[in-house]
Amino acid sequence: MGMYADDDTVLRWARPDDRDALYEVCLRTGDAGNDARHLLQHGRLYGHLYAAQYLEFEPSCALVAEFEGSVAGYALGAVDTEAFETRLEREWWPPLRLAHPLPGDGTDLDRHLIGQLHRPVRTPPAVTDRYPSHLHMNLLPPLQGRGIGRTMMTTLLERLAEQGSTGVHLGVDPRNHRAIGFYEHLDFTRHGDDRIVLFTRRL
Numbered sequence: 781m782g783m784y785a786d787d788d789t790v791l792r793w794a795r796p797d798d799r800d801a802l803y804e805v806c807l808r809t810g811d812a813g814n815d816a817r818h819l820l821q822h823g824r825l826y827g828h829l830y831a832a833q834y835l836e837f838e839p840s841c842a843l844v845a846e847f848e849g850s851v852a853g854y855a856l857g858a859v860d861t862e863a864f865e866t867r868l869e870r871e872w873w874p875p876l877r878l879a880h881p882l883p884g885d886g887t888d889l890d891r892h893l894i895g896q897l898h899r900p901v902r903t904p905p906a907v908t909d910r911y912p913s914h915l916h917m918n919l920l921p922p923l924q925g926r927g928i929g930r931t932m933m934t935t936l937l938e939r940l941a942e943q944g945s946t947g948v949h950l951g952v953d954p955r956n957h958r959a960i961g962f963y964e965h966l967d968f969t970r971h972g973d974d975r976i977v978l979f980t981r982r983l
């Protein structure tokens with residue numbers, strides 16, 4: 781049973797068989813919050829980079845929203861970013877690098893994302909020392925603007941705090957004005973205005 785429900789929407793913790801839906805939601809929100817399907821030949825690259833590993837390695841912090849019976853949104857967290865990134869380096873990236881050798885193929889964006897599989901950015905200790913956890917949240921259009929993002933954020937932050945976290949960070953594409961407004965409204969602190977906008981919040 782879900783932890784929240786209305787006529788058409790249910791929130792619940794993720795299950796292993798949600799994997800393909802996470803890939804789909806990630807792809808359909810990959811272009812600064814918008815559908816990225818037309819930009820890629822390899823549609824699963826976004827999910828490899830930003831979604832599926834959370835279900836694999838941090839299932840207790842993987843929250844999904846079902847809309848009319850199908851998963852159409854998620855909030856995915858990692859309690860200890862440093863340990864999570866170390867584990868990705870050992871277990872997650874190696875087979876993906878073999879499947880997508882450099883310099884990569886496909887569109888410019890495919891090749892850019894393949895480059896990220898080979899050279900993922902490690903989060904600096906200056907961030908993780910104070911904000912050890914991180915998260916990603918993506919909802920398809922039918923779920924947006926209904927208070928579901930706020931409910932999912934509250935639920936996930938509570939779960940991260942229960943697991944001992946003292947702070948959370950996340951990165952946003954500077955073109956994604958909607959998400960930037962959302963995180964500012966939810967009392968996240970904005971740092972800089974770089975290639976990625978960093979947001980933090982103490983727990």
Ligand SMILES: CC(C)(COP(=O)(O)OP(=O)(O)OC[C@H]1O[C@@H](n2cnc3c(N)ncnc32)[C@H](O)[C@@H]1OP(=O)(O)O)[C@@H](O)C(=O)NCCC(=O)NCCS
Pocket residue numbers: 809812813814917918919920923924925926927928929930931951952953956957958959960961962965966
């Ligand atoms: C960004 C996103 C997660 C926000 O979730 P949402 O469910 O649409 O937002 P909610 O309806 O829960 O809004 C929560 C609160 O934030 C406010 N808010 C939302 N967007 C806002 C904005 N751009 N500026 C100011 N306030 C905003 C709402 O008014 C609401 O306020 P209230 O609860 O005090 O009444 C969601 O729209 C989404 O997934 N978009 C596409 C994918 C994406 O961009 N993900 C982020 C990648 S970093």
